[in-house]
Amino acid sequence: MSDDERINWGKEMNFKSFGTISKTFFEGINFDSIKSIEELKALDKDDKYLNIFKEGGEWVFEPKELNSLERFVANEDKLFIIDSNVYKLIDGGLVSSDIKLIDELKKIRSIDEASVSSSFSINRVGNTTFKSILLEEHTYSDVSWDKEYKIKVWIQTENFWAFNPTRTLRELEFTITNYKKGILGWYSKKLPTTYNIYLETYDDYASEVGLWIEASASMHDIESYNTYRRTLVDPNGWTNKYNPVFSVIRVSASNGYASTYAVN
């Protein structure tokens, strides 16, 4: 769904998603005039919309849940419903509960907090220290010659708990993110991006859980683009029998200022 299609869809549904709210908030910030992290944090007093973190010793700023596909169907409290369960996006992760516990789930602030209660299920781990899934991930990035622009490609393959019903899935996923340099650090920025990505994960002992993903585009106007493919590993619950590893990595991406390549 393009930005325009999504805006029209939201209007038709009379729905304002968390993704739209945080995107609007982020685009209202002038990163070329903010001079301190405190000044930036003061704009988002309740820590709802702005993701601030350090990567390679440099500050990076993104709208919260930038790489969660569900951000445009989640409401302002980051909630949505599937069947009789309610789900909450938390730092790229996904936690669920029975719909009767919606008020309790609304209060949960971290995956770690949810993991200590039997009332909640962790459906995706995201950016937390809590790890219970198998994965292999890599990050490839490049900065333009004048150090004003950056492109980053993140790839991952993992086995994870799926939900409703509980089962193990293998996932292959990548995210491309563009950045511009502000006074304090890098902030995500929409740029016309050309990319060609082929990823494959194959298990010698279980070819049926092998996966591949192929994506290419020319001048795709993106701030961040994430896509994935999934396959079933075990229909009956959690298994770590088959380790997810990349057998083929071919990555090429450019935003006109910076370009990154990787081949294994």
Place this chain on the structure above:
Amino acid sequence: MKKVKIFTLSFLLFALTISLNSCQKIEVDDSTPDANILSFKSLEELETTIE
């Protein structure tokens, strides 16, 4: 001496006003209808919606 004090205070007040006006403030329009939560029958339906 009193005039100098009044001038200094006025100047500080002026500088403070300029400083506050230059600070960024982002207004978030998060006004949403009641029961503003989307409901899907299945994960597949959700994925079709967001693709």
